[in-house]
Amino acid sequence: MRKILYKGGELDLEYDVVIGLEVHVELSTKTKMYCGCKNIFGGRVNSNCCEICLGMPGTLPTVNKKAVEYAIKAGLAFGCTINKKTSFARKNYFYPDLPKSYQISQANFPLCVGGFVEILLDEGRKTKKVNLRQIHMEEDAGKLIHDESLGLTLVDYNRAGVPLIEIVSMPDLESAQEVKTYLETIRNTLMCLGVSDCRMQEGSMRCDVNISLKPKGSEVLGTRCEIKNVGSFNGAFKAVECEINRQKGILNAGGQIEQITMRWDESKNDNVIMREKESADDYRYFEEPDLPILEIDGAEIERIKKTIPELPNAKLARLMQDYGIVYADANLLVSNLDKCGVFESVVKLAKCAPNKVANWILGDVSRILNEKNIELKDSKLNVRNFSQMLELIEEGKISNTAGKTVLEEIMEEDIAPLEVIEKNGLAQINDEEALKAIAAEVLSTNPQISELYNKGKTNILGFAVGQCMKLSKGQGNPVIFQKIVSDLIMRG
Numbered sequence: 116m117r118k119i120l121y122k123g124g125e126l127d128l129e130y131d132v133v134i135g136l137e138v139h140v141e142l143s144t145k146t147k148m149y150c151g152c153k154n155i156f157g158g159r160v161n162s163n164c165c166e167i168c169l170g171m172p173g174t175l176p177t178v179n180k181k182a183v184e185y186a187i188k189a190g191l192a193f194g195c196t197i198n199k200k201t202s203f204a205r206k207n208y209f210y211p212d213l214p215k216s217y218q219i220s221q222a223n224f225p226l227c228v229g230g231f232v233e234i235l236l237d238e239g240r241k242t243k244k245v246n247l248r249q250i251h252m253e254e255d256a257g258k259l260i261h262d263e264s265l266g267l268t269l270v271d272y273n274r275a276g277v278p279l280i281e282i283v284s285m286p287d288l289e290s291a292q293e294v295k296t297y298l299e300t301i302r303n304t305l306m307c308l309g310v311s312d313c314r315m316q317e318g319s320m321r322c323d324v325n326i327s328l329k330p331k332g333s334e335v336l337g338t339r340c341e342i343k344n345v346g347s348f349n350g351a352f353k354a355v356e357c358e359i360n361r362q363k364g365i366l367n368a369g370g371q372i373e374q375i376t377m378r379w380d381e382s383k384n385d386n387v388i389m390r391e392k393e394s395a396d397d398y399r400y401f402e403e404p405d406l407p408i409l410e411i412d413g414a415e416i417e418r419i420k421k422t423i424p425e426l427p428n429a430k431l432a433r434l435m436q437d438y439g440i441v442y443a444d445a446n447l448l449v450s451n452l453d454k455c456g457v458f459e460s461v462v463k464l465a466k467c468a469p470n471k472v473a474n475w476i477l478g479d480v481s482r483i484l485n486e487k488n489i490e491l492k493d494s495k496l497n498v499r500n501f502s503q504m505l506e507l508i509e510e511g512k513i514s515n516t517a518g519k520t521v522l523e524e525i526m527e528e529d530i531a532p533l534e535v536i537e538k539n540g541l542a543q544i545n546d547e548e549a550l551k552a553i554a555a556e557v558l559s560t561n562p563q564i565s566e567l568y569n570k571g572k573t574n575i576l577g578f579a580v581g582q583c584m585k586l587s588k589g590q591g592n593p594v595i596f597q598k599i600v601s602d603l604i605m606r607g
């Protein structure tokens with residue numbers, strides 16, 4: 116192994132990676148954090164703001180009760196201690212998207228402290244607790260729109276004052292994969308709690324990543340660099356990989372890490388530097404004089420605790436245990452509650468193996484949704500029609516191929532699968548004589564099938580069955596075709 120000199124001593128070129136995350140999540144309350152403006156994504160620019168979220172002098176904020184409830188719910192789900200007395204603080208900085216020139220956040224007395232996020236690694240065979248420092252409440256800023264054609268920067272304050280929680284982790288994460296899994300676990304959990312839609316593409320969940328490297332086993336932390344505002348799981352994965360490699364490169368060459376702040380640039384597929392040699396931010400925090408200390412009733416916390424549903428990790432373990440489906444499928448189902456709900460209902464209703472139901476949902480149903488760019492709830496698929504379709508396949512009344520056609524239609528409108536089959540002539544032909552005639556035709560027009568099969572290329576059978584299915588317009592029973600084709604070849 117190559118060796119390098121490190122602070123006078125000889126060390127291996129191996130490093131411990133130390134990563135801490137701050138995850139910002141917009142809460143899906145009806146109104147904003149400190150005023151009554153609507154909390155919705157988009158809308159005509161500057162149509163969803165008032166004198167309070169615009170920071171006009173003399174206006175007074177009030178705390179959104181629902182936002183506090185949602186933040187407590189998140190805290191309880193992650194095992195945090197809920198502070199019975201919590202207060203708000205002004206975080207002062209100037210930026211054009213921040214009309215008040217301060218954000219109302221929390222500093223000394225955050226709502227939730229401690230707790231942890233348990234992440235599943237190695238296909239669920241390993242778990243790791245990522246400890247949390249705190250979860251606090253704050254408000255979002257507005258949005259700057261850089262208009263190249265006008266040569267102007269415009270500002271939209273619709274987002275100013277949208278309630279946020281910031282989930283601050285301890286530096287317990289050690290790799291890009293752990294970061295991605297951690298973010299996915301947070302998203303799945305918050306969606307499951309119903310406190311946020313966690314739409315990263317709409318900016319309702321984003322994170323700041325702090326990364327440093329230190330020689331393996333060293334007690335002394337290295338200089339950390341920050342990547343701001345990462346807005347996708349894959350972006351986070353790639354940004355962390357890039358930064359680890361950059362720091363390794365510098366350290367391996369005997370250099371020193373300078374403290375810098377970067378942002379992930381998706382188009383460049385790299386982190387770009389925003390600020391160099393930064394001293395610690397001084398936000399001049401002070402307690403918000405316009406908001407009293409918030410006292411939270413223990414009974415209220417107990418009431419919220421009772422509203423917490425089965426959480427993703429428990430759900431994932433139960434899906435694997437009860438239905439015998441593999442980790443990858445269970446994980447995909449857990450990340451989409453609508454699909455998971457349909458899965459569980461169909462498994463209970465239809466006489467069809469759970470793994471087959473999962474395959475249909477994660478395969479063709481998801482493919483059709485992707486093609487149409489819609490969510491499951493926007494399609495017409497219901498449990499009754501879907502279950503009937505699966506049973507018709509199980510009973511051999513339609514082929515898998517015909518099933519796909521039926522699926523397309525029952526996702527488009529609420530129509531009985533039998534009606535679709537009748538309308539499109541999709542009923543499966545199980546009559547051996549009829550199938551034999553088709554198979555014979557395929558073998559006579561493709562003499563190479565028999566030749567290759569007799570030379571030992573038995574996998575040509577798949578091609579032959581495919582041709583039979585084609586000739587029968589997808590209506591032949593492929594299992595019977597398979598048997599007939601091999602019988603016919605054997606008989607020569």
Ligand SMILES: [Zn+2]
Nearest residue numbers: 150152165168
């Ligand atoms: Zn407002």
